[in-house]
Amino acid sequence: EEENVLHIGGIFPVAGEGGWQGGQACMPAARLALEDVNREKNLLRGYRLHLHSNDSECEPGLGASVMYNLLYFPPYKLMLLAGCSTVCTTVAEAAKMWNLVVLCYGASSPALSDRNRFPTLFRTHPSATVHNPTRIKLLQKFGWSRVAILQQAEEVFISTVEDLEARCKEAGIEIVTRQSFLSDPTDAVKNLRRQDARIVVGLFYVVAARRVLCELYHQKLYGQSYVWFFIGWYEDDWFEINLEKEGITCTKEQMRMAAEGHMTTEALMWNQNNDTTISGMTAEDFRKRLNKLLKDDGYDIDNDRYPEGYQEAPLAYDAVWSVALAFNRTMERLSKLGNSLKNFTYENKEIADEIYAAVNSTQFLGVSGHVAFSSQGDRIALTQIEQVIDGKYVKLGYYDTQSDNLTWRNVERWIGGKVPQDRTIIRNVL
Numbered sequence: 001e002e003e004n005v006l007h008i009g010g011i012f013p014v015a016g017e018g019g020w021q022g023g024q025a026c027m028p029a030a031r032l033a034l035e036d037v038n039r040e041k042n043l044l045r046g047y048r049l050h051l052h053s054n055d056s057e058c059e060p061g062l063g064a065s066v067m068y069n070l071l072y073f074p075p076y077k078l079m080l081l082a083g084c085s086t087v088c089t090t091v092a093e094a095a096k097m098w099n100l101v102v103l104c105y106g107a108s109s110p111a112l113s114d115r116n117r118f119p120t121l122f123r124t125h126p127s128a129t130v131h132n133p134t135r136i137k138l139l140q141k142f143g144w145s146r147v148a149i150l151q152q153a154e155e156v157f158i159s160t161v162e163d164l165e166a167r168c169k170e171a172g173i174e175i176v177t178r179q180s181f182l183s184d185p186t187d188a189v190k191n192l193r194r195q196d197a198r199i200v201v202g203l204f205y206v207v208a209a210r211r212v213l214c215e216l217y218h219q220k221l222y223g224q225s226y227v228w229f230f231i232g233w234y235e236d237d238w239f240e241i242n243l244e245k246e247g248i249t250c251t252k253e254q255m256r257m258a259a260e261g262h263m264t265t266e267a268l269m270w271n272q273n274n275d276t277t278i279s280g281m282t283a284e285d286f287r288k289r290l291n292k293l294l295k296d297d298g299y300d301i302d303n304d305r306y307p308e309g310y311q312e313a314p315l316a317y318d319a320v321w322s323v324a325l326a327f328n329r330t331m332e333r334l335s336k337l338g339n340s341l342k343n344f345t346y347e348n349k350e351i352a353d354e355i356y357a358a359v360n361s362t363q364f365l366g367v368s369g370h371v372a373f374s375s376q377g378d379r380i381a382l383t384q385i386e387q388v389i390d391g392k393y394v395k396l397g398y399y400d401t402q403s404d405n406l407t408w409r410n411v412e413r414w415i416g417g418k419v420p421q422d423r424t425i426i427r428n429v430l
Ligand SMILES: CC1(C)CO[C@@H](CC(=O)O)CN1
Pocket: 020, 022, 083, 084, 085, 086, 106, 107, 108, 109, 233, 312
């Protein structure tokens, strides 16, 4: 029985402080997927998928040592799963020395789309650049050809803005100014006002977002003449919480006033319709099973006490299905070549190439939606657009970049009752 096991390594960010502890929900989700794929009769016939998981704490150094332990000790691992952009960068850059495919379920950094640095990286988590075609689509929809950018000086936002600038140029949209700040946005916001910025794309983590919002209130860079685009994966009440704790000088009411009307873009990570996915579950079925699992792990789900990574759990679940489907296809291909995954070693390039080719062409409907990878191994994903209306996020629509299809509900609201202008209009009064 032992010889018919396909071993993979899993590196999850569970403990630790810095970064994204998404392994708390993603590891249970991956284990759920392992049960499901090993129960599928006509998948990996006669073989069992086994996951050796460890905690990286979202620390690249610890992630590297976990990877070496996985690879230096038998049995052979045929693939690695990993989360956190920093850990995936380290693991994926090293993994090519072992001819190993690395599947990242929790890495958003645009830098990971570089096939020269990461020739064997695939990710079920979309790159942060997935927001940009949606932002361009919305600017065009509302006739805005003059936009400003306000960003936090973090690698993920710097490379996202570079992609956004290139797309703006292509679309003939002028970037009137690009302001960045480390942690205090005061001067950057002043410069936005000086440049008469009206339509602004904001890229920062949620703690910086609260500081930006309060600064917008103080400098009156909000309301009917302004449109702000924020990132959509902050928690829904992000602009009303942690104010004292983080030294925000605005009241809840002032934050609500500054936040009213802003739009957000985010990648969809939970399949939106009720279709039955490859696992036989709908996304809702998956949610119910995951919630039960997390309650058994001690999370108080009924009182909104979710573990970190809950949002991305479908990405980890679908990553394991991607592995199983890829190995299934590889086994079929290798048997035609008189070969087998049993002969896998870290030096066997032929088998490594077959595994790569199988992952590259993997496509299926997962609980995170349609799973497919671009030529750089990026997850192809839908995006969702929301707007804060009366203090609550309202879904405005979805965008499918591949087909350039914007599904729009026409429920957006403008504080001044009409679409704001992207610049000051000097009417020549005769
Ligand atoms: C949407 C978010 C929160 C972006 O960061 C990812 C973690 C990372 O890129 O390191 C997890 N998912």
